[in-house]
Amino acid sequence: MEAKFISQDDTTLWLDELAERHVVLAPMWDNTVVTFRPHVKGRTPVLDRMPVLPPKEGVFPQNEVLLKYKHDKDPENLDRTRVQVKETLPQETAVVVGARPCGTRGMLVFDRVYNCEKIRDPYYVSRRENTLFVTVACTRIESTCFCHDVGSHPADTEGSDVLLVPVKGGYVAEAVTARGEELLKASFFKSAAEKAQEAEGVKQANRAKLPEPHDYVGCGEKLMARFDDMEFWTEQSAKCISCGACTYLCPTCYCFNITDDSVGLSGKRLRTWDNCMSFQFTLEGSGHNPRPTKAHRLRNRVNHKFAYYPELHGVIACCGCGRCIKSCPASVDIRAIVKAAQNHTPKQEEGSDER
Ligand code: SF4
Ligand code: SF4
Numbered sequence: 001m002e003a004k005f006i007s008q009d010d011t012t013l014w015l016d017e018l019a020e021r022h023v024v025l026a027p028m029w030d031n032t033v034v035t036f037r038p039h040v041k042g043r044t045p046v047l048d049r050m051p052v053l054p055p056k057e058g059v060f061p062q063n064e065v066l067l068k069y070k071h072d073k074d075p076e077n078l079d080r081t082r083v084q085v086k087e088t089l090p091q092e093t094a095v096v097v098g099a100r101p102c103g104t105r106g107m108l109v110f111d112r113v114y115n116c117e118k119i120r121d122p123y124y125v126s127r128r129e130n131t132l133f134v135t136v137a138c139t140r141i142e143s144t145c146f147c148h149d150v151g152s153h154p155a156d157t158e159g160s161d162v163l164l165v166p167v168k169g170g171y172v173a174e175a176v177t178a179r180g181e182e183l184l185k186a187s188f189f190k191s192a193a194e195k196a197q198e199a200e201g202v203k204q205a206n207r208a209k210l211p212e213p214h215d216y217v218g219c220g221e222k223l224m225a226r227f228d229d230m231e232f233w234t235e236q237s238a239k240c241i242s243c244g245a246c247t248y249l250c251p252t253c254y255c256f257n258i259t260d261d262s263v264g265l266s267g268k269r270l271r272t273w274d275n276c277m278s279f280q281f282t283l284e285g286s287g288h289n290p291r292p293t294k295a296h297r298l299r300n301r302v303n304h305k306f307a308y309y310p311e312l313h314g315v316i317a318c319c320g321c322g323r324c325i326k327s328c329p330a331s332v333d334i335r336a337i338v339k340a341a342q343n344h345t346p347k348q349e350e351g352s353d354e355r
Helices: 008-018 101-105 107-114 122-129 178-183 196-208 219-225 230-236 294-313 334-343
Strands: 004-007 023-030 033-038 063-074 077-087 094-099 131-136 162-167 170-175 256-263 266-273
Touching: 004 008, 008 023, 008 170, 033 094, 094 101, 101 107, 101 131, 107 122, 122 131, 131 178, 162 196, 170 178, 170 196, 219 294, 219 334, 230 294, 230 334, 294 334
Parallel strands: 023 094, 094 131, 131 162
Antiparallel strands: 004 170, 023 033, 063 077, 063 266, 162 170, 256 266
């Protein structure tokens, strides 16, 4: 597919035009952070840094209404109640602009759970099919980035419809899918013939900024070998304050809770992001909690990404974005935990040379 060039100024005009037909989510400053917000006409998106919230918001919103309901009492027989239920399947089309390749790739972790042979979540599938991702190649490699450790790189196109590569004066736009190619038919896109080499140089330069990748092969077995070692998990979770920032900001965390918000005889059923680092997440009605301490909860979070999900789906459920490390108020580092498990030698083996 032929690459195109779009200037910086035309990028805002392009989003203005897109917003007339679609919901456009683009990174904006919100006080001190950059996060996804609906595009406002004429407002320049912030495309030179990674938004603090992941792009999953476009397909799996923080809050969404699943259905609305209404109870009607039969005035002739007050023991009889009729319930009317109205499903609210999302219909709108959306374009998520400005995510980094790691965040967009995170959507593939969702796909294997919510759109697979066993489960087809209609709300997720409807949004997924109606949402396009225009991703920006990374040019700011941070100390918390490790996409290359988990099989990706700063210009990865997996999960994207279009990849924008920053070059002088604008972006070289590469269509990844047929739907992405359609987007690039807009009049703002010109020939990229003179910019193609520069774009290639940008991609290679940023890949070269990352250190040698760490090898996570076999980490699932190593983590499971430490499953019952609560001394290890207590030590790893000592600094954690159970705030949940790591899960809320993670592009691959897909757990949700369902609540009813009702007034009088009518209401709505809501789906909301949930957080496995909270005590309430597994608290049962009886009062029993199978994950009673933060050590149990951190073990579950790390193992889910690097052991359980890979066993079920064959890939690590972490895209290496580093959000959980960067935003953790206690500096808990998921990379360090997995490496600690990988480097661990069971006690029996430690003394085996002496016997
Ligand atoms: S962000 Fe850090 S402190 Fe907060 S729950 Fe996650 S690991 Fe714990
Ligand atoms: S676990 Fe951390 S590094 Fe991995 S995808 Fe989630 S937020 Fe990013």
